[in-house]
Amino acid sequence: MNFSDNLLLIDVLLMYTGSINRKQLMELTGMSIATATRTFKTYRERYPDNINYEVGNKRYEKSSTFNPGFDFNVESALALIAYGRKIEPSRYSNTIGLDQKHNCGHQLSKEISSILTRAIYSSSRLLIHYLSSNSDNEIREIVPTAIFESRNRWYVRVCVLEDNSYKNFKINRVNKVITSKSIGNISIPEDVKWKAPVILTLGPHPKHGFSKGLKRDLGLDKKPLFNLQTTDALAGFLLSEWAVDCSEDSSLDPYYFQYQLLNLYDLKDVSSMVISPGYAIKRKVDIQLETIDEEN
Template sequence: MRRLTALSRGFGDGIGGSGEPLLTCEFPKVLNRPSMEILAPIARTIRQRKIVSIDYASHGSGFSTREIAPFALVNDGLRWHVRAYDRKRPDFLDFVITRISRSRLAETGQVLPHELPAADIQWNRIVELDLVPHPNQEHPGIIENDYGMTGGLLHLKLRAAVAGYVLRQWIVDCSSGHSLQGKEYRLWLRNHLALYGVSSAQFAPGYEFPEV
């Protein structure tokens, strides 16, 4: 991956080195660009383990001001999120950075023990996922080569908090009976039960939460 990056974007930092790409390479347009004015206070509070106050727009609750304890940035392939404890809910959530209109250091001091990353169950839980060529595809051998599978299997270990994002980005059919149709579904999650209790599974294509 480093070699591909160097070839497509150039070597060095532009000082005494080549900053030009060695090969022609087309990148998809980036549609989601977080503002550095918004991101800077969040980054500082992550390093200092403090609380940041944000003005946030949510599909569910509209516009609101929240105090959060951020501890990590997450890129789901489409958007940048900040993983944080939300004092309004209260729970650990992902906040889309471009939905934050203002961020500033809060006056409420340090992060409390139950707001630390160690208390985030979804972040610390590791799920093991087995991806195989989708049974509806005619040439599974090609898919095995595309994804570097061993014995027809690609085994992933992911944080539960981000697993659903990865499965969505890779367009993985997560239905129990590989029922999703379409040539875009080249992969099937063979052990879909591994997503039980995973909050981000709501983003996994075709996954249905079991009835309680």
């Protein structure tokens, strides 16, 4: 990373986490103490209204007058926060691939997405106005706990304070975010499903005519099964991404859903299975429209 990229990193972390210290910058970039000190000094000189130094915590914090000093991609910022992917544009120009990654319509808001992520770091409660499947302006009081990406859509995992349930909201459908007027500390239940390990056992679709290639895709040249490890909350998302047939009778199109879920009956209590391909077919599953909208 060059010096300008380091300044960009400070800008993004201030906006999306609310604070950053010298040690964090050194760990993220591999720079020396002297370089980190110089980088913060330069950022403060160029963007004095963006940053404050908190002596007690020995860290730099986002100021109330913060205005991004750099133009950056929201998805890249979220990928940094969620998965640690560095915001470092490639300077290699002799490429041989076609970039076909497209954003689907509505662009993510820097302001809304950063308020949500800062609330995760500060364990803050928020009021959101959400565009759901049955309301144009559904108001929820929430505590955001995590973010993740699935099928080019970014989601925020939240505890809904009305009933202390955990849900996944599409960030692009959050119309407005305001700080909750509720005061005092709040205790939310542990998100057991977010952490509960789940194994997905996959194999070639039995109705696909050419299983040898599918086995090669899954690395099954010398073993019969392929196991994916995920969690209760994310299993359905992962199965959708992999286009896995989760129906009881392998009834989905094998040339689109090329893999089959082999341990289907072991996953009957996994909450996110309701959004996996074919899971609800011929099943008496109580799937609320709201759940489909928020998670699918």
